[in-house]
Amino acid sequence: MSTSPSTSPYRNDLVLFMAISFVVSWASWGVAIAMGGPAVNPPAVLPHLFGAFGPSIAALVIRIRRGRRREAVPEHAARFRIPLLVWVPVLLALASATVLAGAFLAGAGDGPTPSFDSGLEMMSAQGPVLFLVMMVISGPLAEEPGWRGTAYPRMRASMSRFQVGLVLGAVWAVWHLPLFFIAGTVQHQLGLMTPSGVLFAVSSIPMAMLCCCAYERAGVVGSVAAHFAVNATMVLLNVQHPVTQAMIMGIQALTVTALLLAPIRAVGQRRHTGDSGAPRVVERV
Template identity: 55%
Template sequence: MTTTSPVRRKTGLPLFWAVTFTTSWACWLVAILLGGSPLSSPTAIPYLIGGFGPVVGAIVLRVRRARRHEDAPAHAVSSRPGVRWLWVVPLLALASATVVAAAYLAGALGGPAPSLTAGKDLIATLGGPVPFVVSMLIGGPLAEEPGWRGTAYPRLRASMGRLQAGLLLGVVWAVWHLPLFFITGTVQSSFGLVSWSGLLFCLSVVPMALLTCYAYERAGVVASIAVHFGVNTTVALLTATAPMTQALVLAVQLVVVLALLGRSPRPAAAVTRPARA
């Protein structure tokens, strides 16, 4: 006679992983087979849909929880407007500052100096500041955070501490990105999987996960979206993709997030009801 573990039975994490990876990797496999740029038809369609795999996983779990009339996870954090939202702007600024600091530090150590030239070209290519901001907000933050932080993280916290949950989610998040290395035209494909840049990208996902998890505990999914957006947008504007700069971004973010976790041993905004997760 066997029994199902409480975490597996109550959280539904295996279902979330299955839906998220199946949705994303199936769509990205189609994009790989189609070839071409992920910004042009027909490759753009499966490429973009694949990015929403975590949201699809979150929706499936939300529907299942509603049908079963289950309560929100104990570590779910409400994103309703309130005092917690005061954290959003400072966390966004902090996330961007980690990239800026690393970029200037790399320049001071003999690496490439930070420049907005390529960033301005990217904005022009996308049609201006508004399309650029919208694309950076949708492609990553909105497509992923409701799933990774809003759904998976509070369920992981049911059986492990904040650091362990953040590290595990970071590793899973890094693995989830792997097919992007084989889609021509993505940032990951320009790095190459077997390269220092590819390795550093995968490693950098871990401190990024810890930082977004910290933001989630402070002000919910809105804050984790802001942090994700701040890092991605600053990297794009400064073209902070050289190996030295990548390594320093990883180091700076790791120092910052460990300092934040060290100062805040208990979640500041965790609620049990009513939260959406």
């Protein structure tokens, strides 16, 4: 039988991880809010960017703590292996395709016609290299070692993939809340109490599931790739319309279910000993 979340052997790790992530991020973003300037301009850019690294800082603390205690790596941790890098271009293409498909389907209905014009203008203003570097650092690289590389394998010790996706997605949505109050962020442009703002928060759940499945296939590099592809494509398309957001969420949910979760059910099978002492297999999906 699966261990309940309250008795998880990693409960203390998860509590410490969440506490550090939220304290570091929210405190830094609070400073950026107090400064009042756009998030992309000095001096607010520094606390804004540093706040994004809250999960990675927490992950580093947990790793040091585990090393000092000589604890084993969690069972569901995906270790980096060179052969797994073959998944990276696949994950980049697949994650980006979920946004493109949702945007074009929305455009075929009641949503706006998708266009790269404003996104390409922004890229040209910043420079392609700086744009790509910031897209990698400010979200995927700053967050994925924490959410997926640290929290996910510990939550999987007592939850199914679906449960982890729901819980981690909800936590992720709450973690983003201060960004709605920092001028110059995508969240601030959407607005907290608007349909687009609400959909942004809800979209954290299918996005979390997508990144978790990517993590299982190629480790943190895989989840960084999926996270980056979605973020970059959303920015380039300037996705803000609720219809487009809703369609992208639906496509991502279908993608996770049909293409990512199903093939790894065999990997999720674990051997347990029943009351009779005979080993039995319990599928954890």
